[in-house]
Amino acid sequence: MSISHQILDGHSSDVNWVDFTGTKLLVSASNDKTVRLWEADDSGVFRQTSLSPLMGHNYGVNCVRFSPFSTIIASGSTDGNIILWNTHTGEQVVKLKHESGGAVRVCSFSPSSSMLASGGDDESLVIWDISTRSMIRSLSDHEAMITACAFSPDSCYLVSGSSAGDLKLWDSKYGHAKCLFTLQEAHDLGVLGCDFSSQYEVNVSEGPLQSFYLFASCGNDDLVKLWHVRGGLKSTITLSHSLKGHNGNVNCCRFSTDGSLLASAAGDKLVIIWDPQNGTLLHKLEGHTRYVTCCVFSSDNHYLATGSNDKFVIIWNVSNMKDRDVVFMKNGSSNESSAMIASGSNIVSEWKINDVINWLERLDLGKHSQVFRDNSIDGIELVHLTNDSLLTELKIDSLGHRNKILRGIQALKNPLWQHINDDNEDNSALPNELCCPITHDIMKEPVVAGDGYTYEKEAIIQWINNGNSTSPMTNEVMINELLLPNLNLKTLIQKYLSK
Template identity: 45%
Template sequence: MTSGHHFVASLHHTIAIHSSDVNSVAFSRDRKLATASGDKTVRLWDTEDFTELSASPLVGHAYYVHCCTFSPFGTLLATCSTDGKLILWDVKSGTKVATFQHPSKQSIRVCRFSPDSKYIVSGSDDETLALWDVTGKILVRSFNTCHDASVVACAFSPDSSFIISGSSNGDLRVWDAKFGHGKVLTYTLEGHDLGVTSCDFSPRTQVADGGTSGSVTYWLATSGHDNLVKIWEMKADLTCTSVVLTQRITFSGHEGTVNFCCFSPDGSLLASASNDKTVRIWDPSTGQQLCVVEGHTRYITSCAFTSDNRLLASGSNDKRVMIWKITTQEDCIDNYKEPQCAPKKEDDHKHMESWSAEEVGSWLELIELGQFKDSFVSNAIDGTELCSLDDKMLIDLGVFALGHRNKILRCIKAAQNKPTITRSTSNVSENGIPDEYLCPITRELMKDPVMAEDGYTYERSAIQGWMDKGKDTSPMTSIPLTARQLIPNRSLKMLIQHYLDSGKG
């Protein structure tokens, strides 16, 4: 998966077991998921089927757990809390490996492993950073002449040579992590107005002159209370440990504090989580916004990519963790066709109304919505019940994403050999949204409706992507499109906005 395309995020799974705010989410290299909460627990999940691992929950903190992070090889998990403790856990057994504490015993807000697995750094409300030896389980040093406010963000450079830290006062500082003198190497007062919230290094680095000059360039992402995400270029001379930090790109679009930002493991994508209840995915090299992920009902505190960039987890103050499947819009356009909607078995002719609950579960897997199988089977949704489902019932079954509900309802009609409702036969879609407000390609509520030569209105990015793929016929009529001109449908856009403002959307 590469950047440069628009992306689509579809809800893959929801975890709703925590009883308080979800403050942090993290994936291991082997795709285990950790979730940390204000309910004082950390939980571990197998992302193959999202069952909770036998070692979970991890119980050891006395107050809010603010952060969780896996070691590079995924064998250890570090957590930190308002109780002033940093705990290392054995992921397989769930046992404590070590418990560290800042000398002041004040709240620890953030912790990060070094990429070489030797160290872990933590930031505290006592305005200091602490560097710990993972194997020796000792404090290596404390950066006491540090910030003038709580240290809420920190990260190691990809080669473990430097540490970046950010405070609630808005400043950024770079520290030597290799030679042990603990000297601040560079200082930026105004990293973010009103305060920094998080930081992350891209795994990609540029080494000058093949490494002979000792000069390295890193990319650093930061987020803050100013509603912004920023990309910084950090140039370091490893021979004399001099560092220059220069702002490169500012990402604007969020309408609230950006609580967290992180690069994908290959550095091709950047995700940011905000108080505006969205996660946004960006191209870090250009600043282009690739996707807006919406679904949480309260502030989003954290997000994380799997090692293959295919899944994105988000944690929120709504006590839920949502796992999103990330695909390119190009893939969606390639797959724009009616799915096969009946089970492939000997009794293929069997009417849907006579299916068992297990057959309904198999049908969900066939249409690539198997994540809802357990919910349908546990609620005894057999063929008769399936045929009577409506949009509200699907939400009650945990199918929250509009696209997933639309797909299920369309496939039910197809499997019953009934014609799917189209624009020409109905003014209202299955979920109650006026059908003309939905893009014919994505079947999602349009944000930027445009009219093509065929006279139909589409979401701009969807029809543009359709044509960019070399498709020269209308998605609706299959008649050739001789012109690529797209005309904004301002009247329809105004109607959609009125519909949303009325609280119906």
């Protein structure tokens, strides 16, 4: 497949980072101490804007990011400063600085746009409050230079990587920044980049007990790795695939906006586009004459921008890849996964009502077809169904049928997860809403605690007796220690066990 491209000439030294906002506006950062803005005209030709270059750093600029709402550009430099720029005027809004004054290597906005994370040579990961432009917390758990960081798509978690090769998962939802999990030797020669896919799952229950994400990292071992990140009481990072294709340090990896593609940039002068659902290599892009340092997709997947030590930015037109199927089947899959592809489009968001009906029939749940049709459940509505909406709105009383539909929806959104068991224990078949979020076992005496969540009575009493005044689910202080029996759930559990 031939991919056309444009070469952007403007920087006078290595291009270290590129970032897109929307489909036409690109920002780049370079060792020439500048940040430059590029914009595509109606014919798709990118040129520098009148605001370029943005000048304010005294040394090379190592990273640059657009805020999710495109109003701010953040740039981090070897001079130890993070500058926030007004995207529309190019003016400096504020300068932020790590307490040590050390070089800043990476930065990343939370998708909620409320926080910015930065890391660098001082081995600290700093979380900033964008509204107050002040530091929330400085984290020093790493014992090496911070080389990568990324927020989960719901802003609840933050992963950071270091030159020592480790990855750390942090709780970022409430600003607690508690380290939930550490993975040593994720890349044994050092982590260089990371990114979260936009596709994620919150498991179906009375509360967000667990969430599941697809995460990519890359490093000095010439590898791109795909990981399953699980958030919740048992937070973990587990390896899914090691992607081999580069013959040099992999400096950057970025998912496309919809999560259907993954790009990596490396010291072998290559850019590789991968299928993140099954880890296969789709295409190699050759055009740079030196190390490729960075890459990023436009929001519509029409373009891929890359930067290099050759001082150039290349804009690749990958529009003929943007409609690739997001969902894939694997041999030996379950009924839920084999029903992933119905007639019509393979992209679930484009499914018509008849496609959903065909999917239901493949799950042997055709008896519910009419109620789905009466309620106009197309692909978009399907992926937003919950246990509550199935029970109260669609009147599907059978717990088994609801669970089968919800497992099928989970497989549609994130097919890789259907092959991963939660633990070595054989609890994967248990309905999540019947299990205690502390013990992960089916409850005998479910009670509602002061945080509004339901637990096994013995487990939550032990939690409180151990001196904990905060919720196991939210880490916030519980308003009281009252435990009220959840009689409705107990009845459902008894019905489930009597089947």
